[in-house]
Amino acid sequence: DTEVTQTPKHLVMGMTNKKSLKCEQHMGHRAMYWYKQKAKKPPELMFVYSYEKLSINESVPSRFSPECPNSSLLNLHLHALQPEDSALYLCASSPRPGLISGANVLTFGAGSRLTVL
């Protein structure tokens, strides 16, 4: 299995809703990432998990709450979002934390398209 699987593919939610995005990989990767991507823009890093522990939070608002229940799963809990949070949310994983290099590259999922009404 060489994939990162994200669900749901599409999500529409109101500003008062609570929802979650899910990411799964079975490649034995020990680093997992959440990125946010607006249309025709590059991905922006949100969070990094290293060995199931949060290692980087790029000053993301608390209405986004990440969780890493085990080495294969990564969740992003959403609460009280704003319309400007509508974007493609990408999950990625890499074999290990640390330097991104030829032997330690990111594999991205297909993303979850979030629309906040």
Added chain:
Amino acid sequence: TQLLEQSPQFLSIQEGENLTVYCNSSSVFSSLQWYRQEPGEGPVLLVTVVTGGEVKKLKRLTFQFGDARKDSSLHITAAQPGDTGLYLCAGASGGSNYKLTFGKGTLLTVNP
């Protein structure tokens, strides 16, 4: 803050034409990745270059890493409609181990 300047931002060409996309920085990167992303999908890694002056070929795509490891180029020969997509360069450096610095991307459209 490390920046990667990617150019051109938009490119629309006819099938069969050649093109080059550039990725430039004033910072040194330990490696540089090129990704291709289709609408509604995640980025797919095309290549990683790590050695200054390195050239890698992937069918009709040729990737080059500058000698000083500050810049890179992607050249596509005889472009096809299937090459259409957003091309992203991303650099990694020892100073920000977990982070990739992404360029703004080049949106390529190849018309039949």
